[in-house]
Amino acid sequence: MRCPSDGDLRALSTTGAEARVRGHIAACASCQHRWDGIKKSAGLARATLDELSLEAHSSAAMNPAGALQTFKAKTRNTERTEAMTEFGKRSYRPTLVGGALVVALLVAMTIAPVRSAAVGLFNVFRVEKFAVITIDASKMPMKMHDDADHARTGGRPDPNIFGTYNGPLQPEKPQQVASLDAAEAIVGSDLADVGNSLAGKSRGEVFVSEPVRASYTFDTEKIAAKVRETGVQGVRVPQQIDGKTFTLSAERGVIVRYGTEQDGAVFAQGPSPELTIPDGVNMEYLRQDFLVIPGIPTNVREQVQAIEDWERTLIIPVPANGTSREVKIEGSEGVLIGDATGENNGVLWQRDGTLYAIGGKMSGAQALDAARAVRYP
Amino acid sequence: MEVGALAITEAVWTTGDRPEDFDVLFLAHWAEVYRLLYRMLGDEAEDAAQEVFLKLHTKPPQSGSNYRAWLYKVATREGLNRLRSRGRQVGLIGRVQALLGTQSELSPESATELHDEQRQVRALLGRMRPLYAQLLLLRHEGLEYTELAETLGVSKGSVGTLLARAEQQFANLYKESGGAP
Numbered sequence: 335m336r337c338p339s340d341g342d343l344r345a346l347s348t349t350g351a352e353a354r355v356r357g358h359i360a361a362c363a364s365c366q367h368r369w370d371g372i373k374k375s376a377g378l379a380r381a382t383l384d385e386l387s388l389e390a391h392s393s394a395a396m397n398p399a400g401a402l403q404t405f406k407a408k409t410r411n412t413e414r415t416e417a418m419t420e421f422g423k424r425s426y427r428p429t430l431v432g433g434a435l436v437v438a439l440l441v442a443m444t445i446a447p448v449r450s451a452a453v454g455l456f457n458v459f460r461v462e463k464f465a466v467i468t469i470d471a472s473k474m475p476m477k478m479h480d481d482a483d484h485a486r487t488g489g490r491p492d493p494n495i496f497g498t499y500n501g502p503l504q505p506e507k508p509q510q511v512a513s514l515d516a517a518e519a520i521v522g523s524d525l526a527d528v529g530n531s532l533a534g535k536s537r538g539e540v541f542v543s544e545p546v547r548a549s550y551t552f553d554t555e556k557i558a559a560k561v562r563e564t565g566v567q568g569v570r571v572p573q574q575i576d577g578k579t580f581t582l583s584a585e586r587g588v589i590v591r592y593g594t595e596q597d598g599a600v601f602a603q604g605p606s607p608e609l610t611i612p613d614g615v616n617m618e619y620l621r622q623d624f625l626v627i628p629g630i631p632t633n634v635r636e637q638v639q640a641i642e643d644w645e646r647t648l649i650i651p652v653p654a655n656g657t658s659r660e661v662k663i664e665g666s667e668g669v670l671i672g673d674a675t676g677e678n679n680g681v682l683w684q685r686d687g688t689l690y691a692i693g694g695k696m697s698g699a700q701a702l703d704a705a706r707a708v709r710y711p
Numbered sequence: 712m713e714v715g716a717l718a719i720t721e722a723v724w725t726t727g728d729r730p731e732d733f734d735v736l737f738l739a740h741w742a743e744v745y746r747l748l749y750r751m752l753g754d755e756a757e758d759a760a761q762e763v764f765l766k767l768h769t770k771p772p773q774s775g776s777n778y779r780a781w782l783y784k785v786a787t788r789e790g791l792n793r794l795r796s797r798g799r800q801v802g803l804i805g806r807v808q809a810l811l812g813t814q815s816e817l818s819p820e821s822a823t824e825l826h827d828e829q830r831q832v833r834a835l836l837g838r839m840r841p842l843y844a845q846l847l848l849l850r851h852e853g854l855e856y857t858e859l860a861e862t863l864g865v866s867k868g869s870v871g872t873l874l875a876r877a878e879q880q881f882a883n884l885y886k887e888s889g890g891a892p
Contacts, residue, residue, distance in 0.1 A: 339871070339872055340871070340872045340875040340876065341868070341869065341870070341871025341872035341873075341874070341875060342871065343875065344871040344872070344874055344875040344878075345871050371879070372875050372878070372879070374882070375875070375878035375879045375881065375882040376875075376878045378878070378881070378882050378885060379847055379851075379877075379878045379881045379882065380851065382828075382832045382881075382885065383750065383832070383847065383848070383851045384851075385828055385829060385832060386749075386750040386751075386829055386832060386833070398737065398738045398741035398742055399738065401737075401741050401745070401757070401760070401761070402734060402737050402738060402741070404757075404761065405737065405761055405764055405765070405768075408761065408765075523876075581795075605840065608840075608841060610792065610795045611792055665866070685866075686842075686865045686866065686869050686873065687840075687842040687865070687873075
């Protein structure tokens, strides 16, 4: 038999089943070594987590009725509960809490150098779903990066207009490696593969992207100044983000090029980017802030409002003349996006916490066929 | 509470009459949510659990959802968010808390060691890939592979492999932090 997967070995360490697997291990030094490692790691994790259980059962807070009373007292008395109720009753609030943050992120997403970071800021932990919204940046209520900004920063958008940004201003150029095996060695995990041909193009170079770590600490005074400068009325800056640091991290990804640089396609994969939301910041309220900003185009408002699982959804802005539709890739949710010409298409999906993308000069059907033919580790 | 009664109540709650049925859900699931968060956060657990139920109150899952799975998922996310935020605050504050935050029946020395160990383990969880940390915690909470797959949105066939990787990452981080492998 073939060597069992880590999952098979992990199950063996708890169930003791599968004599067939046990027989293989007895005859395979490599699997014996892997199994020993898995047992050791499992035992360590179990023992250390047990340490955290010692005190949990003795706490007086294990009192559901008392906790419910506390909950009701809090929700009755807190302003945010009133805000939630009011929000549900009104379809539009002309002069309530702003959302310069969210506007900024939406606008920033249309500007290439900060696009990857801005998209990630809409996600807590990892991406599980996708939602495409079409945005015409010229119709947004604020133009956050004007000519003066560009002149001051040498043509790049100023990342510090709403606070302090720490992180790369532009993504580092991916490092070319010799093969998919070399890429696996660098990222430290097995990779999915689409084969030697993609949409009729032959496999070419393999690249590994660098990890990204970025953080943004918001300064509401800076936001307020920018809002005043842009002249938009009716926006009140959300104080909950003042001084709060959002941290985005993305691990290494792997990109395989097919065909030529000018006329080719890519297959990319990597762990979902992760965002750390600071204490005291409620993303749902920020979304609501965005939804009531005067001047947000109705279609954009409706699109954002329609996203149900906001915290785990990667929002992908596409130009108004692009095309998109939801698709299923072997049971996983994904989205197919095309440009106005129809010549360039791409499909993006997630599976078990990893994001996958296939795109380039190909038809939508070719992109979907290729995505559904991917072999996973 | 009987499982059947709870299932009926949950079904009703999604279609109307939120307050009364919310109370039923709260009472039925508070203890397990709190226990999970206590393991992750210690004394901060009650506040975090209240936040989880606030999310249930203001933005409940879709009709027909598995409420227990939803609560576990939201609770682990809430706990990991707080752990990661807490990770940036360690240092002098952490050392002071290690000295002052011991009011148990253990001797001062033993209590400090215990709290140091717990803090270290929680910090490691905060440094892990979130999916892996969630898997470890929920598996330790007793969820079966099928429940883990449903709760975390992964395929059942991949749970074993993901769990093995999660434990390996935990062991590596533990070793890096100076613990015995």
